[in-house]
Amino acid sequence: SIKHAPQSFSSSIRAAPPADALQSIDSDIKSCTRTPSDPAPLSPGESFYGMSCEKEPTVQVVRAETMSLEDIIPLLQEQTCGSEVAEDFQNTLKTIAHILKDGVGGIIIVVLQEDIFREQSDNMAYLDGGKLTECWRSVAKNVHADGAKFGQMLSAFTAHSESDRWEQADVNRLLKNFPELEGSTDLEGHAKDGALVLSHRGTVKKAATHLKYPGTSYQLVKADGMSAGTRHASALAFADQLARPGLSPVGIVFARSDAGGAHIFIPRYDREPLVVHFETQRHADQAQMLDKFKDRIMKVGRLMRKREPVLVRKGKLGERVVTLISGRVTSDVTIKDDHSVVVRAPTCDQELYVLQQSKFEALYITPGADIDSLDDPTMISPFLLSQRRQLQERGFKLYHPKPDQCRWVYKITPEDSKLVPTGCFMSSWGAQQPFREGDYLGMPAPERFATEIYLMPAAAVGSYVDVDQDEYERRQTARHLTQADMIALFKDKIRRLGRPMRKSRLMPIRPAVKGERIKTIVGGRITSDNVVEDDTSVVIQAPDTGDQYILPRDKYILNYEEEGCEITGDTPENKLLRSQGFRLHRPRQTNRRWVYELTAADVAQIHTGWFESSWGSLQHAETGDCLAMPEQGQTEEVYLMPAKVIPHYSAVRNSASLISL
Numbered sequence: 001s002i003k004h005a006p007q008s009f010s011s012s013i014r015a016a017p018p019a020d021a022l023q024s025i026d027s028d029i030k031s032c033t034r035t036p037s038d039p040a041p042l043s044p045g046e047s048f049y050g051m052s053c054e055k056e057p058t059v060q061v062v063r064a065e066t067m068s069l070e071d072i073i074p075l076l077q078e079q080t081c082g083s084e085v086a087e088d089f090q091n092t093l094k095t096i097a098h099i100l101k102d103g104v105g106g107i108i109i110v111v112l113q114e115d116i117f118r119e120q121s122d123n124m125a126y127l128d129g130g131k132l133t134e135c136w137r138s139v140a141k142n143v144h145a146d147g148a149k150f151g152q153m154l155s156a157f158t159a160h161s162e163s164d165r166w167e168q169a170d171v172n173r174l175l176k177n178f179p180e181l182e183g184s185t186d187l188e189g190h191a192k193d194g195a196l197v198l199s200h201r202g203t204v205k206k207a208a209t210h211l212k213y214p215g216t217s218y219q220l221v222k223a224d225g226m227s228a229g230t231r232h233a234s235a236l237a238f239a240d241q242l243a244r245p246g247l248s249p250v251g252i253v254f255a256r257s258d259a260g261g262a263h264i265f266i267p268r269y270d271r272e273p274l275v276v277h278f279e280t281q282r283h284a285d286q287a288q289m290l291d292k293f294k295d296r297i298m299k300v301g302r303l304m305r306k307r308e309p310v311l312v313r314k315g316k317l318g319e320r321v322v323t324l325i326s327g328r329v330t331s332d333v334t335i336k337d338d339h340s341v342v343v344r345a346p347t348c349d350q351e352l353y354v355l356q357q358s359k360f361e362a363l364y365i366t367p368g369a370d371i372d373s374l375d376d377p378t379m380i381s382p383f384l385l386s387q388r389r390q391l392q393e394r395g396f397k398l399y400h401p402k403p404d405q406c407r408w409v410y411k412i413t414p415e416d417s418k419l420v421p422t423g424c425f426m427s428s429w430g431a432q433q434p435f436r437e438g439d440y441l442g443m444p445a446p447e448r449f450a451t452e453i454y455l456m457p458a459a460a461v462g463s464y465v466d467v468d469q470d471e472y473e474r475r476q477t478a479r480h481l482t483q484a485d486m487i488a489l490f491k492d493k494i495r496r497l498g499r500p501m502r503k504s505r506l507m508p509i510r511p512a513v514k515g516e517r518i519k520t521i522v523g524g525r526i527t528s529d530n531v532v533e534d535d536t537s538v539v540i541q542a543p544d545t546g547d548q549y550i551l552p553r554d555k556y557i558l559n560y561e562e563e564g565c566e567i568t569g570d571t572p573e574n575k576l577l578r579s580q581g582f583r584l585h586r587p588r589q590t591n592r593r594w595v596y597e598l599t600a601a602d603v604a605q606i607h608t609g610w611f612e613s614s615w616g617s618l619q620h621a622e623t624g625d626c627l628a629m630p631e632q633g634q635t636e637e638v639y640l641m642p643a644k645v646i647p648h649y650s651a652v653r654n655s656a657s658l659i660s661l
Contacts, residue, residue, distance in 0.1 A: 311391060428451075528549055
């Protein structure tokens with residue numbers, strides 16, 4: 001038997017949905033642009049499924065109860081047994097229930113007696129001018145006579161669409177199943193939403209329809225306690241207006257959720273509709289995706305790491321972030337905490353996506369670089385300067401991916417599509433992602449981190465590079481090299497094969513302030529990040545690149561003349577340097593070092609790609625970077641010199657002091 005909501009559930013709360021309704025997985029609120037043939041713009045409180053003509057009625061809670069479909073079928077037969085068309089009606093209801101159970105995708109299906117359809121016809125307006133109805137009736141006019149084709153049309157209509165409209169790919173898939181529609185369908189760009197209306201005999205009457213109904217006094221709460229979204233609220237309200245005096249309902253409404261599960265709404269005169277819920281097929285979850293694809297991805301996929309830096313800012317509670325790649329929505333997330341960040345990808349789409357703070361810190365080198373520190377502003381076009389300024393105002397900073405953070409990347413094949421028959425799967429963060437041939441699946445590496453699978457559109461793979469499997473495995477068990485390791489490994493090679501060089505340009509130098517933090521950023525890469533711990537150190541700014549670094553007083557006196565000169569000139573940069581206390585200092589003739597360019601073989605010896613500097617910072621070495629080592633007699637150390645700073649140095653012609661060992 002069905003348990004109905006007791007009278008105590010009635011209340012005088014207003015019709016505005018409760019807060020938890022906004023978080024319902026079944027929200028289904030649509031946002032799209034209408035075409036000229038569509039009905040007038042939606043009004044407040046209206047959706048593609050239906051509209052309320054009254055404002056702010058008091059509402060009574062209607063609670064759904066979950067039942068098996070085997071128990072629901074007798075209930076439907078019992079509820080409709082008094083109808084003059086009971087046999088046809090019951091047969092159609094049973095067929096629709098089974099079709100919904102075996103499929104996925106959000107939909108409202110209304111089954112009406114013929115005379116009631118004629119009565120309600122004005123309350124069911126086309127969203128597409130009747131185009132889908134024409135197509136549907138031409139290939140699958142009746143659910144009983146054309147069962148298989150009806151199921152194919154329903155699957156095409158409810159298949160996930162990023163824009164909630166018929167896209168070219170959707171139309172192509174429809175024509176593949178129904179080539180007879182070639183030349184007679186004009187669905188592209190029209191709404192891929194709304195209700196499907198059938199007669200009690202199973203004949204398609206209208207598709208992609210906009211239901212209209214008077215205001216309802218009921219609010220649906222699902223069996224799990226969650227408030228229902230717009231689709232189910234419309235189904236409940238439309239069912240309520242179908243109530244007639246008598247023992248048998250004249251129509252019944254079905255509503256299936258995008259996330260899975262369906263409800264049946266049975267009108268009852270002078271009381272709330274009876275609502276029951278049953279399970280349906282669902283999109284593959286993460287456990288199912290890992291079970292089907294983990295081994296395959298590890299065996300056949302490519303091991304890759306992200307190469308390009310990204311822009312990152314702090315996320316905002318309640319902010320909605322839609323990931324759009326090549327016109328496709330691949331993720332749609334609302335931030336529900338204060339610990340998420342928004343990432344802007346380095347692809348041509350510059351798509352945005354959300355990461356938890358902990359995952360972000362595991363993947364990227366922190367801290368990030370201020371955008372205005374990356375290049376000489378005079379070399380950037382006004383357009384890019386404007387864009388950079390706007391990004392800064394939004395709080396974006398540049399972050400480089402950690403080189404040891406890798407993932408397997410696997411291209412989806414036609415055979416794989418058979419393993420995900422719904423064409424979508426659920427990501428670990430709750431977003432519905434499409435599963436299509438030619439796209440890629442990503443999975444974190446190594447295997448102990450392979451706990452999720454997510455979509456990687458082909459356009460996003462271009463920001464990744466392949467990783468040597470053997471080298472990667474060595475790095476997983478390696479540690480960062482210490483200064484002692486670096487000296488032992490590279491001292492002889494640097495002095496034997498390196499170039500003797502000295503700094504040759506006047507350098508802007510100012511006194512450091514105890515407690516200030518100085519990040520050395522060269523070409524967008526952070527090579528050092530330190531806090532000044534005394535009152536005697538200095539801050540040096542490199543010409544052209546603008547990167548700054550700290551030098552202890554003893555090294556400063558050893559390498560630079562203490563007597564500096566004022567920075568002249570009225571350029572904005574010179575004015576800024578003067579205001580910050582910088583003066584120009586000449587490097588001493590003894591300010592010399594060996595400079596050695598790293599090869600790929602050298603970098604392979606730095607197993608993790610990182611080593612510790614003498615001042616405690618971790619430095620990341622890449623092929624083409626240089627290692628520097630002071631001439632004999634100075635403190636013995638090895639440190640990183642990115643290739644961009646080499647122009648600040650000149651070759652030493654008489655290098656006797658450097659080569660005397």
